[in-house]
Amino acid sequence: MPQFDAILFDFDGVLADSEPIHFACWKEILAPLGVALDWEFYRDRCIGLADGDMLRLFAQRCDPPRGWEDLMARYPEKKDLFRSRMLHDPPFAPGLPGILERLHEGYKLAVVTSSGRTEVEPVLEAAGLRPFFDALVCGREAGSLKPAPEPYLLAAKLLGSVCPLVVEDSEPGLASGMAAGFETLAVSSPETLGEALFGRLQ
Numbered sequence: 001m002p003q004f005d006a007i008l009f010d011f012d013g014v015l016a017d018s019e020p021i022h023f024a025c026w027k028e029i030l031a032p033l034g035v036a037l038d039w040e041f042y043r044d045r046c047i048g049l050a051d052g053d054m055l056r057l058f059a060q061r062c063d064p065p066r067g068w069e070d071l072m073a074r075y076p077e078k079k080d081l082f083r084s085r086m087l088h089d090p091p092f093a094p095g096l097p098g099i100l101e102r103l104h105e106g107y108k109l110a111v112v113t114s115s116g117r118t119e120v121e122p123v124l125e126a127a128g129l130r131p132f133f134d135a136l137v138c139g140r141e142a143g144s145l146k147p148a149p150e151p152y153l154l155a156a157k158l159l160g161s162v163c164p165l166v167v168e169d170s171e172p173g174l175a176s177g178m179a180a181g182f183e184t185l186a187v188s189s190p191e192t193l194g195e196a197l198f199g200r201l202q
C-alpha cells in the first residue's frame with residue numbers, strides 16, 4: 001500500500017516559479033505610491049502571507065506614510081498585470097508535465113493556494129496542466145486562508161483522501177498542512193520539486 005493516497009500542492013513557489021513575478025508586479029504597481037520594495041525583503045518577510053497582511057507590511061515602507069487601504073486599492077491592477085504576465089510566459093519548470101503525469105497514475109492530485117482561482121486556473125489550462133488535478137482550492141474558497149487548516153481539509157474532502165501529502169515552500173503553508181493533521185514536504189523551489197517528491201515517495 002502506498003503511504004499516501006493524494007498529493008496536495010501549493011501553487012506559488014512549488015508548482016510555479018511565480019514569486020519573482022508577484023514581486024515584480026507589486027514593485028511596479030506600488031512604486032508611484034512611494035513604496036520601495038526589494039527582493040530580499042519580499043522573499044524573507046512576505047512569501048506565504050495573505051495579501052492583506054503583506055500590504056500592511058508594505059505600508060510600513062511608504063514614503064510619505066500611507067494607510068494600507070491606499071495600497072489595497074491598487075490590488076485589481078496588480079492582479080491584471082500578474083495574470084497577463086503569467087499567461088504570456090507561464091513559469092513552470094520544464095520537467096513539471098512529466099512529474100505530474102507520473103504522479104497522476106498513482107495519486108489523486110490537487111492545488112491548494114491562497115491565490116485567486118482567476119490567477120491560477122487559466123495558467124494551468126494554458127500550460128496543459130489542468131487535467132492532472134482532480135480539484136483546486138483557491139483563495140478563500142475554504143472560508144479561511146493558510147495558515148488555517150481549512151484549505152487543506154477541503155482539498156482532502158474533495159478528493160476523498162484520508163492520508164494526503166502536503167507540498168509547500170513557505171512557513172504559513174507548512175503550518176496549514178500540519179494544522180490539518182497531514183504529512184508535509186517542504187520544497188525550496190519548483191526546480192527541485194521532482195527530486196524532493198520522488199525521494200519522499202520511495
Ligand SMILES: [Mg+2]
Nearest residue numbers: 010012013169
Ligand atoms: Mg508558496
